Amino acid sequence: MSVSIFNKASGLREAYTLFDPLRPLEGEDLRRFYAERPEEASIDPLVEELLLESREDDKTIFTGLRGSGKTTELARLEEKFSDTHTVIRFDVEKLLNLGDLDYADLLVSVGLQVFRHAQAMKDRPDEKKWEALLFWYETHILEEDERRRFQSEVGAELNMAIASVSLSLSTASPRRQTVRAQAQANLADLIKRLNDLLEDIRHKSGRPILVIVDGLDKVYNLKQACDLFLHGANALLAPRCRVIYTVPFALYHNNDFQQVRLSFSRWFILPNIKVWERDGSLCQEGREALQEVLNRRMEAALISPEARERLIEFSGGVLKELVSLTRSALMRARRRGDQGPIQVDDVEYAARQVRNAYRGLLTEEHYRELWRIHQGGRFFQTPIVQELIHNLSLLEYNGGDVWWAVHPIVRPLVEEWGNESGKKAG
Amino acid sequence: MNRERKPGEAPTWEAEQALTLLCEALDLSNDAAIFFAVCESEATCQQRMREVRQHLEAQGREVLEMELSPKQPDLATQIGGRTDTTPPLRVGFVVMRGLEEAGMEFPFLPEDAPLRRRAEEASRVLRTLNLERERLRERGWPLVFWLNRSTLGQVIQQAADLFAARSGIFYLDELPPLTEIKGMVTLEITGRERGHLRGLPSEELKRRAGLYENRLQRERTAEKPNLPGIALLCQELAAIYSALGERERASTFQQQATDLYRGLAHSSPQAFLPALAASLNNLGAMLSDLGRREEALRATEEAVAHYRDLAAANPPAFLPDLAMSLNNLGAMLSALGRREEALAAYEEAVRTLLPFFRAYPQAFRDWMQTMRDNYLRACRALGREPDGELVESLRKLLGKM
Numbered sequence: 001m002s003v004s005i006f007n008k009a010s011g012l013r014e015a016y017t018l019f020d021p022l023r024p025l026e027g028e029d030l031r032r033f034y035a036e037r038p039e040e041a042s043i044d045p046l047v048e049e050l051l052l053e054s055r056e057d058d059k060t061i062f063t064g065l066r067g068s069g070k071t072t073e074l075a076r077l078e079e080k081f082s083d084t085h086t087v088i089r090f091d092v093e094k095l096l097n098l099g100d101l102d103y104a105d106l107l108v109s110v111g112l113q114v115f116r117h118a119q120a121m122k123d124r125p126d127e128k129k130w131e132a133l134l135f136w137y138e139t140h141i142l143e144e145d146e147r148r149r150f151q152s153e154v155g156a157e158l159n160m161a162i163a164s165v166s167l168s169l170s171t172a173s174p175r176r177q178t179v180r181a182q183a184q185a186n187l188a189d190l191i192k193r194l195n196d197l198l199e200d201i202r203h204k205s206g207r208p209i210l211v212i213v214d215g216l217d218k219v220y221n222l223k224q225a226c227d228l229f230l231h232g233a234n235a236l237l238a239p240r241c242r243v244i245y246t247v248p249f250a251l252y253h254n255n256d257f258q259q260v261r262l263s264f265s266r267w268f269i270l271p272n273i274k275v276w277e278r279d280g281s282l283c284q285e286g287r288e289a290l291q292e293v294l295n296r297r298m299e300a301a302l303i304s305p306e307a308r309e310r311l312i313e314f315s316g317g318v319l320k321e322l323v324s325l326t327r328s329a330l331m332r333a334r335r336r337g338d339q340g341p342i343q344v345d346d347v348e349y350a351a352r353q354v355r356n357a358y359r360g361l362l363t364e365e366h367y368r369e370l371w372r373i374h375q376g377g378r379f380f381q382t383p384i385v386q387e388l389i390h391n392l393s394l395l396e397y398n399g400g401d402v403w404w405a406v407h408p409i410v411r412p413l414v415e416e417w418g419n420e421s422g423k424k425a426g
Numbered sequence: 427m428n429r430e431r432k433p434g435e436a437p438t439w440e441a442e443q444a445l446t447l448l449c450e451a452l453d454l455s456n457d458a459a460i461f462f463a464v465c466e467s468e469a470t471c472q473q474r475m476r477e478v479r480q481h482l483e484a485q486g487r488e489v490l491e492m493e494l495s496p497k498q499p500d501l502a503t504q505i506g507g508r509t510d511t512t513p514p515l516r517v518g519f520v521v522m523r524g525l526e527e528a529g530m531e532f533p534f535l536p537e538d539a540p541l542r543r544r545a546e547e548a549s550r551v552l553r554t555l556n557l558e559r560e561r562l563r564e565r566g567w568p569l570v571f572w573l574n575r576s577t578l579g580q581v582i583q584q585a586a587d588l589f590a591a592r593s594g595i596f597y598l599d600e601l602p603p604l605t606e607i608k609g610m611v612t613l614e615i616t617g618r619e620r621g622h623l624r625g626l627p628s629e630e631l632k633r634r635a636g637l638y639e640n641r642l643q644r645e646r647t648a649e650k651p652n653l654p655g656i657a658l659l660c661q662e663l664a665a666i667y668s669a670l671g672e673r674e675r676a677s678t679f680q681q682q683a684t685d686l687y688r689g690l691a692h693s694s695p696q697a698f699l700p701a702l703a704a705s706l707n708n709l710g711a712m713l714s715d716l717g718r719r720e721e722a723l724r725a726t727e728e729a730v731a732h733y734r735d736l737a738a739a740n741p742p743a744f745l746p747d748l749a750m751s752l753n754n755l756g757a758m759l760s761a762l763g764r765r766e767e768a769l770a771a772y773e774e775a776v777r778t779l780l781p782f783f784r785a786y787p788q789a790f791r792d793w794m795q796t797m798r799d800n801y802l803r804a805c806r807a808l809g810r811e812p813d814g815e816l817v818e819s820l821r822k823l824l825g826k827m
Contacts, residue, residue, distance in 0.1 A: 017454075022459065222702070324590070327594065334450065390588055
């Protein structure tokens with residue numbers, strides 16, 4: 001994990017480094033640059049529920065729009081619970097092949113992460129439990145050189161072995177099919193050994209265990225994602241610890257998924273930050289939160305107040321969009337010198353580049369649906385709406401009241417289309 | 427790269443500014459970052475890549491060029507296989523090819539139909555790229571994806587997480603506004619096809635669309651499908667939806683008609699080659715209407731080639747069609763900034779149609795006016811003098827009317 005060297009940018013070159021859409025806030029950066037979300041878009045309700053929960057094996061589904069800040073919030077959740085829980089957070093995007101993911105792959109991966117955590121504990125779990133899990137991997141998954149590394153006391157060796165197994169699960173190698181077949185056939189045994197180790201870790205540490213599985217929201221094939229949770233629900237519910245699974249946002253709205261949802265203890269949608277209310281009036285609280293995101297990372301003098309407002313408006317409350325647009329705008333502003341400041345023109349320019357990209361995507365059907373919703377039409381769960389949510393041309397606001405709005409950058413295209421259609425119809 | 431405008435100098439093109447911004451953004455990027463460099467034509471893309479590469483190499487940075495396409499689908503492996511030197515100094519150029527069809531769906535085609543396979547393969551490439559985002563980030567290189575507008579649109583849908591993590595989009599070519607191109611092409615191509623639909627109220631068009639779609643469904647599921655009939659229905663539906671302003675749906679039906687005619691022309695060229703050429707011509711216009719310019723050009727080039735063959739065998743029957751198709755080709759080339767070639771196509775169109783215009787002035791007046799205007803516009807764009815004799819004879823003939 002790389003850490004920024006600046007506290008707050010005093011010039012646009014520094015600001016370029018701090019507004020990085022590829023890097024979620026984690027670790028030290030989280031402490032330095034995190035801006036509190038408005039109450040109704042925060043994870044506080046989830047935190048409260050998790051704290052009130054008496055069970056220690058509850059399972060949570062966590063989702064939200066792309067770019068709404070899920071990974072950052074999960075990193076915060078890890079910090080919040082690190083005093084009271086043993087937290088194991090990992091990103092499956094780095095470990096598994098999300099283009100062809102199976103619940104057995106996922107369980108194998110969870111087992112590896114728990115194993116790694118147990119190995120790093122000061123007060124090691126019972127050796128028998130630990131070896132029992134290792135034995136499962138040795139028997140069914142590991143190759144000779146990996147076996148040696150797994151038994152090593154050196155952390156780096158174990159990490160290499162885990163990386164090697166993960167690679168075999170992530171690439172289209174023949175080995176992946178073998179690993180999966182072995183895992184599926186012996187899953188009950190894996191779960192039993194994993195649960196024995198989890199219980200021992202729980203016993204030794206005196207704390208409940210919370211596993212956070214990030215990155216599952218990136219699974220693009222909704223049928224595959226639905227199958228993962230539908231067919232694999234029993235397996236995913238089986239680990240005897242608390243687990244938070246991320247899921248694709250569009251899946252959450254999928255009819256087939258409603259049945260799956262009921263098997264889990266709770267679900268939580270990270271609400272998008274509002275920049276306006278449903279009636280079109282400005283949402284001051286949301287705007288202030290987004291302003292704070294900018295203020296935390298760069299000196300106020302680097303951006304004009306009008307440009308700041310416009311950036312917030314164009315972001316639609318999507319944090320990653322705000323970061324990405326800011327980066328684009330500041331590159332143009334730098335042409336006037338490192339102190340800029342970023343002006344409205346720079347922001348408009350950045351937004352125009354994105355708008356033009358959407359021109360190449362949106363079809364007649366997309367426009368028709370966006371226009372209908374823009375005109376206040378009802379929201380229906382159709383494949384076309386799922387596409388629009390997926391490509392972010394349609395944004396969902398679900399803090400309290402749930403409603404939908406066309407992405408502010410895309411809105412002029414939709415209005416242009418609506419006006420043209422109106423003329424034709426007229 | 428010093429591209430500041432000097433006092434008194436003519437305003438720089440927006441594309442020039444974009445090129446400068448891309449270079450500056452790369453100068454700032456010593457860590458992973460994702461940029462999209464948009465060029466419609468391969469030639470412009472190569473030219474722009476050369477310029478950015480020169481800029482980077484002058485700064486002591488190494489540029490590694492890769493291709494992402496159905497033939498080269500795995501970017502992570504291409505990057506992973508490179509010899510490791512000093513990562514922060516490297517920049518990756520990823521040229522994206524053959525991915526425009528990613529979002530297209532052809533449920534009506536058999537699973538092994540080449541078009542369907544191509545579209546699915548292109549989608550798979552982009553979706554895999556999306557999942558490689560984290561691994562690409564870990565390499566720590568800035569990556570510039572070189573692509574056209576259609577592919578960028580598909581990136582938004584199929585590689586949405588990659589797009590969301592972008593640091594900038596740079597449009598590095600100059601294109602006339604879409605509306606201008608549409609005006610140049612629509613009259614010539616769809617006018618004849620839509621003639622029988624002209625003036626029909628939209629309710630009637632919708633009624634017909636419903637009727638034909640039902641029939642199409644029946645024909646497709648018939649034990650022995652009547653392929654020429656299905657192609658005709660698709661063609662008709664394309665014309666109806668085009669008249670209704672539903673461009674995307676129109677182009678989908680036109681594509682279906684084209685695919686069917688292609689198969690039919692393969693087994694019986696004499697009977698179906700004219701239909702294939704006409705269908706390609708319409709498809710080109712519709713794709714151009716949707717801003718999918720490279721695909722539009724490919725379809726129109728193919729139409730021209732077929733009309734040349736047909737006109738060689740039967741000039742009176744097919745030369746006017748060849749002229750019309752050449753005019754469309756000129757418009758598409760012009761839209762892609764290939765002005766020399768556009769001028770040549772326009773001039774050939776005018777000369778091809780001229781004998782017919784002389785013989786049947788009323789029938790070909792509208793076409794000839796458009797072709798002449800396009801030819802003159804293309805001359806102006808290149809700062810060339812038009813052929814005086816040709817323009818004069820057109821002036822006289824048109825002036826008489």
